[in-house]
Amino acid sequence: MLIVQKFGGSSVADPARIGRVADRVAATVRDGHQVVVVVSAMGDTTDDLLALAGAVSANPAPRELDMLLSTGEQVSIALLSMALAARDCPAVSLTGGQAGIRTNGFYAKGKIIQIDTRRVRAELEKGRVVVVAGFQGVSEDGEITTLGRGGSDTTAVALAAALEAGLCEIYTDVDGVYTADPRVVPDARKLEVISHDEMLELASLGAVVLHPRAAELAKLYAVPLVVRSSFNNGPGTLIKEVDDMEQAAVVSGVAHDANVAKIGLFDVEDRPGIASRIFQELAREYVNVDMIIQGAMRDGRNDIAFTVSRDDLPRALEAVRRIQDQVGAKGITYDDGVAKISIVGAGMVSHPGVAAAMFEALAEAGINIAMISTSEIKVSCVIRREEIEEAVRVLHRKFKLGSGS
Numbered sequence: 256m257l258i259v260q261k262f263g264g265s266s267v268a269d270p271a272r273i274g275r276v277a278d279r280v281a282a283t284v285r286d287g288h289q290v291v292v293v294v295s296a297m298g299d300t301t302d303d304l305l306a307l308a309g310a311v312s313a314n315p316a317p318r319e320l321d322m323l324l325s326t327g328e329q330v331s332i333a334l335l336s337m338a339l340a341a342r343d344c345p346a347v348s349l350t351g352g353q354a355g356i357r358t359n360g361f362y363a364k365g366k367i368i369q370i371d372t373r374r375v376r377a378e379l380e381k382g383r384v385v386v387v388a389g390f391q392g393v394s395e396d397g398e399i400t401t402l403g404r405g406g407s408d409t410t411a412v413a414l415a416a417a418l419e420a421g422l423c424e425i426y427t428d429v430d431g432v433y434t435a436d437p438r439v440v441p442d443a444r445k446l447e448v449i450s451h452d453e454m455l456e457l458a459s460l461g462a463v464v465l466h467p468r469a470a471e472l473a474k475l476y477a478v479p480l481v482v483r484s485s486f487n488n489g490p491g492t493l494i495k496e497v498d499d500m501e502q503a504a505v506v507s508g509v510a511h512d513a514n515v516a517k518i519g520l521f522d523v524e525d526r527p528g529i530a531s532r533i534f535q536e537l538a539r540e541y542v543n544v545d546m547i548i549q550g551a552m553r554d555g556r557n558d559i560a561f562t563v564s565r566d567d568l569p570r571a572l573e574a575v576r577r578i579q580d581q582v583g584a585k586g587i588t589y590d591d592g593v594a595k596i597s598i599v600g601a602g603m604v605s606h607p608g609v610a611a612a613m614f615e616a617l618a619e620a621g622i623n624i625a626m627i628s629t630s631e632i633k634v635s636c637v638i639r640r641e642e643i644e645e646a647v648r649v650l651h652r653k654f655k656l657g658s659g660s
């Protein structure tokens with residue numbers, strides 16, 4: 256079988272760890288598999304490189320930043336290939352561009368638009384392990400672009416999809432996907448299997464084991480995924496198409512995201528085109544909007560509130576202030592002291608009362624809900640940031656997700 260294995264920065268943080276990764280890759284080859292490896296930069300290299308850039312310039316050009324950051328992964332691929340060769344496991348390192356990863360031209364937030372797999376396939380045919388630099392690709396103009404922080408997961412899943420790999424393994428420093436963040440809930444349980452839908456929700460809601468874009472790609476191309484630890488031989492969490500939704504857990508996990516800010520526009524005009532105007536302006540600023548709530552509470556006027564990630568708050572505020580008059584908004588408010596808590600479960604669709612149970616548990620803990628949004632498989636609430644950990648624990652208990660329950 257063709258397997259894509261991705262190792263994050265902590266898994267290749269030093270020579271000894273690179274050696275252990277090489278042992279694991281070589282063992283996979285000995286088991287009879289073809290292996291494509293995707294690696295991140297060693298340890299905190301990307302942060303260190305960013306700091307270096309900041310030390311020479313207050314405002315480094317995005318092109319040069321990408322040129323700089325892409326070197327981190329190149330160190331890892333070369334070292335890992337050497338370590339593999341030292342284990343009599345023939346390997347070749349490839350940059351994103353050499354591996355045929357074509358991106359759109361956006362520096363620092365490139366998107367993979369296509370992968371020409373010929374080179375990778377040819378190397379596999381020669382019996383080599385192909386070690387690909389994560390987090391980077393080359394644009395049509397030949398420019399190196401990076402995929403945004405944490406982008407190596409996306410590289411791995413995209414390669415697995417393009418190569419039609421039988422499995423994509425994401426090796427990281429945790430044992431898998433948990434029912435909640437184990438640092439917040441000590442009796443959080445590792446999940447054996449979840450659906451792509453659930454993984455996507457958990458990833459976008461702040462459970463950080465897999466980058467949300469990778470989860471999205473995995474779902475789109477039905478790539479079978481495993482998230483597991485590179486420090487032990489535990490089986491990890493399998494993410495796949497779950498065929499029997501009737502069997503699915505009503506609530507499989509509680510996710511939280513403290514990196515949230517909320518913006519409200521009140522008293523905007525109630526006529527067609529207003530919401531579109533507002534969110535177009537935000538899209539123009541590349542602000543990802545998450546929850547959106549509009550209520551027509553009074554005659555002819557609407558209140559619109561939405562959440563964005565806290566880093567995007569300044570740009571989002573700029574955008575809405577620019578169009579405040581156009582949409583007739585009487586006022587703009589914002590709050591960067593909020594957080595989002597969500598329960599996720601594929602079985603929710605067929606079980607009424609899940610949202611009610613969530614609200615009840617929060618109410619019993621005296622936690623006020625500022626915003627609510629739902630989908631078929633999740634319910635999310637915006638609450639005060641200082642109450643977020645308490646909320647996670649309360650909901651984990653309410654839905655009996657712990658190992659002891």
Ligand code: ASP
Pocket residue numbers: 263264295296301302327389390403404405406407408
């Ligand atoms: N090295 C990059 C980062 O730290 C990409 C990655 O680790 O996935 O963001």
Ligand code: MG
Pocket residue numbers: 263264295296298301405
């Ligand atoms: Mg990293």
